[in-house]
Amino acid sequence: MNDLIEQALLAPLELLGRHLLEVLPNLVAMGILLLGGLLAAWLSNVSVERLLRVIGLDHLSNRLGVTTALLRAGIKTDPSRLIGRTLYWAVVLFASIAALSALNLAPINQFAHSMLAYVPHLVTAGVILLAGYVCSNFASQAILIAAVNAGLPPARLIANCSRWGLQLLAGAMALEQLGIAQHIVVVGFGITWGGIVLAAAIAFGFGATDLAKEFLDRRVVRRNRSGEMDDLRHW
Amino acid sequence: MSLDRTPLAPATDTCLREIGSADIVVGIPSYNNADTVGHVVRAVSAGLAKYFPDRRAVLVNSDGGSSDDTSGVVARTAVDYRHLLIADRQSVLHRIVTPYHGAPGKGSAIRTIFEIAARLRAExxxxxxxxxxxxxxEWIDMLLRPILDEGYDYVAPFYLRHKYDGTITNSLAYPLTRALYGKRIRQPIGGEFGFSGALASHYLDQHVWESEVARFGIDIWMTTEAIASGANVCQSFLGAKIHNPKDPAADLSAMLRQVVGSLFASMEQHTGVWSRIEESHPVPVFGFPYEVGVEPVHVNVEGMVSHFRQGLRDLAPIWKQLLAEDTMQRLYDANHREQAACIADDLWVRLVYDAAAAYHHQILPREHLLKSLTPLYLGRTASFVLATQGLTSAEAEQTIEQLCRTFETHKPYLIERWNQRTRQPAVSASSPRTGASAGGDHERPD
Structure with a gap:
């Protein structure tokens, strides 16, 4: 009877206990990592947000039109807070992956490694998109002002085309970085861009000969738009 | 004096060591001026011989790499003093023809002249x-005599010009300088100046030589810096100013950017000076004023109006960021009613003051802000031309005088806008702005 009890009840319990004792340090490590990660995430969120406010990132974003762009996209948070929150969730993500790895289970480890390997691509793609957005806004504003000062009637069209062209380029580069349909993106972008340039060149050459002549006249001879020379001295 | 010396060409260095010192330095900045520089060199040489025969003088041509042999013309030009009835020339006039270093532009050329004047310890x-x-x-006498004999530090020119000649001066540089610094210098960007050796050294010590000042901004910077540094300033009557037809490649937008950029940058630097000045005073004018005929100027008002209207249509989102809401509304109202551009004096003053405050608060990238002002300036110029079409030059001058008074009376508005803190400037076009009536939350100028 005693043997039966030992074999049927105590042995599995002992085995379970041994397994638990084996896993317990991992569980404790997982808990510590999670708690530590949450604390680190909160600290980095608060400190980075304050630092960015001190160095005037929000003001700079206003000037570069990033705040306006965020508002247009429905994000009412200011850039300092947004970066702080993004950092918070990035640290939480890292801590979660590290905590799962602490369990030392093969499938979870594999998943965690593949997630970690993809993170640099995600970050790079995000940076490319952000830089593309900021650069396209800055460039389109500069182009708009220059085109108006040069007296080109389609100034807004030119500025919008430059903005969308740059954003399209940034989008294609980001997708390539993420490895999403790499060849299709590159080829598609090449075909679209080449097509636009070719179409514009043909249209300008055939359909707008007079406009092209007038434009070159104005640029080269520096006539003003009514064709009359003006000898006003602004200086 | 600054320890960082402006680099000079080795041949210029050698030449300066040979000359040692001089009483007077006359500089001629040039770039492709072979057809006119000979006349200028003859006038300067004759002026020095006739009015300052016993002074050691040096003529400096600071050239920006002309391809038309400008420097050669300067070196070769001879003056027949006997035909000018000048018999008692005692000192030899040294000539230095030198290239300049730094950003291409008149400012860098003049910096080299300052450096040479400082090394020669010119008076x-x-x-x-x-x-x-x-x-x-006579111009040389009028520019140098107040320095040498009357104790002035800076002599600005006083010309007779056609009412439409120098529209940046008339609508912006003169009224704004006068309202800010309280000195009625009629031609603050005239192009010809006299100054003491001490002031030349002061100019050299300023760290502005990589900015707009290095290009077209030098003239207005010299004037504002002279006034703000407390120099004793005066004007000399020089008669009519006639120069070569304008360079067709000269870009108005670039010129305006550099002049206005230089003005606004000086405002940043000297806030403590101009914010305390409440009224303007006349500046002494030397010389014998007389009436002269000036060259007629043909103006294409339609072109300017069309340019302005395109700006109002295409650049409105940018202007909304830098102008106060009511200024923008007035700009719209005035131009919906009128056939031609209509920027009256008080509206123009508000536009300029709003732009200055926006520059100070860096609401936009400064390059964009300055360039976006071109259509507004053209609109104002068209309005001025239309308002003064049938007037004589003297009557047109009264109109400019009226504009100056408007700049002065609206100065509290500038100070208020300048001191307003920007919280969330122009996040969206429809966001409420801190308008002219906003009170409190001010930062004091230094």
Missing amino acids: ACAVVDADLRSISP
Whole structure:
């Protein structure tokens, strides 16, 4: 009877206990990592947000039109807070992956490694998109002002085309970085861009000969738009 | 004096060591002016011989790499003093023809002239443009005599010009300088100046030589810096200013950007000076004023109005960021009603003051802000031309005088806008702005 009890009840319990004792340090490590990660995430969120406010990132974003762009996209948070929150969730993500790895289970480890390997691509793609957005806004504003000062009637069209062209380029580069349909993106972008340039060149050459002549006249001879020379001295 | 010396060409260094010192330095900045510079050199040489025969003088041509042999013309030009009835020339006039270093532009050329004046320990200096057709030997006397004999530090020119000649001066540089610094200097960006050796050294010590000042901004910077540094300033009557037809490649937008950029940058630097000044005072004018006929100027008002209207249509989102809401509304109202551009005096003053405050608060990238002002300036110029079409030059001058008074009376508005803190400037076009009536939350100027 005693043997039966030992074999049927105590042995599995002992085995379970041994397994638990084996896993317990991992569980404790997982808990510590999670708690530590949450604390680190909160600290980095608060400190980075304050630092960015001190160095005037929000003001700079206003000037570069990033705040306006965020508002247009429905994000009412200011850039300092947004970066702080993004950092918070990035640290939480890292801590979660590290905590799962602490369990030392093969499938979870594999998943965690593949997630970690993809993170640099995600970050790079995000940076490319952000830089593309900021650069396209800055460039389109500069182009708009220059085109108006040069007296080109389609100034807004030119500025919008430059903005969308740059954003399209940034989008294609980001997708390539993420490895999403790499060849299709590159080829598609090449075909679209080449097509636009070719179409514009043909249209300008055939359909707008007079406009092209007038434009070159104005640029080269520096006539003003009514064709009359003006000898006003602004200086 | 600054320890960082402006680099000079080795041949210029050698030449300066040979000369040692001089009483007077006259500088001629040039770039492709071979057809006019000979006349300028003759006038300067004759002026120095006739009015300062016993002074050691040096003529400096600071050239920006001309391809038309401008420097050769300067070196070769001879003056027949007997025909000018000058018999008692005692000192030899040294000539230095040198290239300049730094950003291409008049500012870098003048910096080299300052450096040479400082090394020669000159007592008085003058700068004259190389494209002048109306310069006479008397100009040299009028630019240098107040420095040498009357104790002035800075002499600005006083010309007779056509009412439409120098519209940046008339609508912006003169009224704004006068309202800010309280000195009625009629031609603050005239191109010809006299200044003391001490002031030349002061100019050299300023760290502005990589900015707009290095290009077209030098003239207005010299004037504002002289006033703000407390220099004793005066004006000299020089008669009519006639220079070569304008360079067709000259870009108005770039010129305006550099002049206005230089003005606004000086405002940033000297806030403590101009914010305390409440009224303007006349500046002494030397010389014998007389009436002269000036060259007629043809103006294409339609072109300017069309340019302005395109700006109002296409640049409105940018202007909304830098102008106060009511200024923008007035701009719309005035131009919906009128056939031609209509920027009245008080509206123009508000536009300029709003732009200055926006520059100070860096609401936009400064390059964009300055360039976006071109259509507004053209609109104002068109309004001025239309308002003064049938007027004589003297009557047009009264109109400019009226504009100056408007600049002065609206100065509290500028100070208020300047001191407003920007919280969330122009996040969206429809966001409420802190308008002219906003009170409190001010930062004091230094």
